[in-house]
Amino acid sequence: MRAIWLPAILFAAGFNSAHAVSFISADTDQDGYISQEEAKTIDGLSADIFAQLDVNEDNKLSFSEFDAYVKKEDK
Numbered sequence: 425m426r427a428i429w430l431p432a433i434l435f436a437a438g439f440n441s442a443h444a445v446s447f448i449s450a451d452t453d454q455d456g457y458i459s460q461e462e463a464k465t466i467d468g469l470s471a472d473i474f475a476q477l478d479v480n481e482d483n484k485l486s487f488s489e490f491d492a493y494v495k496k497e498d499k
């Protein structure tokens with residue numbers, strides 16, 4: 425059911441829906457985080473960038489960490 429409730433939460437929080445979709449599609453195990461392994465499926469998200477994005481250093485990207493990256497890329 426996570427594939428359903430996670431987007432609902434993200435939309436409710438006002439996140440960009442296109443960003444949410446790419447985050448969710450990369451999160452193949454649907455734990456709500458992008459692991460380093462999952463990040464390899466995202467174009468341009470190298471290990472270096474991953475390390476920079478992982479501000480709380482738990483070796484996974486939350487949606488807010490990922491969203492900050494996408495917004496930077498948009499500029």
Ligand SMILES: [Ca+2]
Nearest residue numbers: 451453455457
């Ligand atoms: Ca995951």
Ligand SMILES: [Ca+2]
Nearest residue numbers: 478482484485
């Ligand atoms: Ca993190």
